Amino acid sequence: MILKKTFPLIVLLLMFGCKNTVTNSKDYSQYLSEKADKSALIANAQQWTDKLNKNPNQYPYLVKRAAAYTSIFDATGDIEFLIKAENDLKQAVEVTKGKTTSYLKSLASNYISQHRFNEALQLLKQAEQNGDNLIGTKKMLFDVYLELGNYLMAESYLKSFKNTSDFDYLIRLAKWEDHKGNLEGAIAQMEKAKTIAEASNLKGLKQWSYTNLADFYGHAGKIEESYNLYLKALKLDPTDAYAKKGIAWIAFSYEKKPNTALKIIDSITTYYTAPDYELFKAEIADFTENLEMKNKAIADYNYMVRNKNYGDMYNAYNVLVYTEDMLLPERAIEIAKTEVEKRPTPQSYDLLAWSYFKKGDVEKANAIIEKYVEGNTFEPNVLYHIAEIYKAAGKTDQVLDLKSELVASLYELGPTMKSKINEL
Numbered sequence: 001m002i003l004k005k006t007f008p009l010i011v012l013l014l015m016f017g018c019k020n021t022v023t024n025s026k027d028y029s030q031y032l033s034e035k036a037d038k039s040a041l042i043a044n045a046q047q048w049t050d051k052l053n054k055n056p057n058q059y060p061y062l063v064k065r066a067a068a069y070t071s072i073f074d075a076t077g078d079i080e081f082l083i084k085a086e087n088d089l090k091q092a093v094e095v096t097k098g099k100t101t102s103y104l105k106s107l108a109s110n111y112i113s114q115h116r117f118n119e120a121l122q123l124l125k126q127a128e129q130n131g132d133n134l135i136g137t138k139k140m141l142f143d144v145y146l147e148l149g150n151y152l153m154a155e156s157y158l159k160s161f162k163n164t165s166d167f168d169y170l171i172r173l174a175k176w177e178d179h180k181g182n183l184e185g186a187i188a189q190m191e192k193a194k195t196i197a198e199a200s201n202l203k204g205l206k207q208w209s210y211t212n213l214a215d216f217y218g219h220a221g222k223i224e225e226s227y228n229l230y231l232k233a234l235k236l237d238p239t240d241a242y243a244k245k246g247i248a249w250i251a252f253s254y255e256k257k258p259n260t261a262l263k264i265i266d267s268i269t270t271y272y273t274a275p276d277y278e279l280f281k282a283e284i285a286d287f288t289e290n291l292e293m294k295n296k297a298i299a300d301y302n303y304m305v306r307n308k309n310y311g312d313m314y315n316a317y318n319v320l321v322y323t324e325d326m327l328l329p330e331r332a333i334e335i336a337k338t339e340v341e342k343r344p345t346p347q348s349y350d351l352l353a354w355s356y357f358k359k360g361d362v363e364k365a366n367a368i369i370e371k372y373v374e375g376n377t378f379e380p381n382v383l384y385h386i387a388e389i390y391k392a393a394g395k396t397d398q399v400l401d402l403k404s405e406l407v408a409s410l411y412e413l414g415p416t417m418k419s420k421i422n423e424l
Helices: 009-016 026-030 038-054 060-076 077-095 103-112 117-130 134-150 151-160 168-177 183-199 203-219 222-238 242-253 259-269 277-289 293-306 315-325 329-342 344-359 362-373 378-390 395-408 415-422
Strands: none
Touching: 026 242, 026 259, 038 060, 060 077, 077 103, 103 117, 103 134, 117 134, 134 151, 134 168, 151 168, 168 183, 168 203, 168 329, 168 395, 183 203, 183 222, 203 222, 203 242, 222 242, 242 259, 242 277, 259 277, 277 293, 277 315, 277 415, 293 315, 315 329, 315 344, 344 362, 344 378, 362 378, 378 395, 378 415, 395 415
């Protein structure tokens, strides 16, 4: 197996050297009490409802209300409002018979948020046929093809709108470099995008570039730089749940401060709802050996994802919960097969292989890894699954190569993985 070595020796020394404190509660404590004003956001949506009631034929109001609903979802995680936005956008597309490209793209964006990538693709193809604002459509087509694992088409579209002074192009080029395992290249492109965002002084672009570059810095072992960017994002928007979660991860994974991380997560969940926060709590509980807390977090997660509005959004998480916590590999296999059918990426095939492995079918798991996964993704959690499967298959040399890569990725994987990696 040929691995992309994204962590040079200097990075390992930085990550695992003597300095293990980066965060300071004085930097972010004032943000923990900040909550999204859901009532104000709902009032904004209501004004469009009132206008629609007075003028039911004014379908542009549907799109305005959909945007308001989407803002509520973005700020609070409340899935109900993403579905409300979908319903309004579908109605707008139907009324205009698919002739208004912006409506098609808005609905496609909604479907992307719901992980309904194939439906998004159909809408974007229709938008492409319409012929107006093609560059914007091509950018979204790149996004969807990348998510679907059609990398030839993704690369083709990326080349079609190449513009090294364009923010949208640079962030997609960064995603592409990351997909290829070139973390340094991804960081370089995202840094360029951040420079453009700051020059434009547009809050949304700055916010997005700060949190995404912070993620990349974390993966590269630049923890302090990552932390500072999350803080910059919070200065722009004190309610940014994603930035707070990023700081919580630094406290947990790098500093080994589970109580600090839990305090931050608890502050987020007072106003932001998403099932994966319960899995973060479960991971903290696992690390602190608090079985009662872990069981409650897993139970809360399972209760939340039973909401049909989530659709396929949490399939990947569900596979891992069924294999790791609930010990129901047969159910995990069913979900993983659905993922492979709808989204045949190396990551989806990894979930299927891992499910078979957990069922005890090492031969089938190994065959799937060899055919669809090996060399096609560099995500640490996937590499760990490969290592465990190869260990069971007796591929000792490959396991040793993977182990060194996994040790370098411990920050991203989390502290609960240290003992598992050592045992490989």
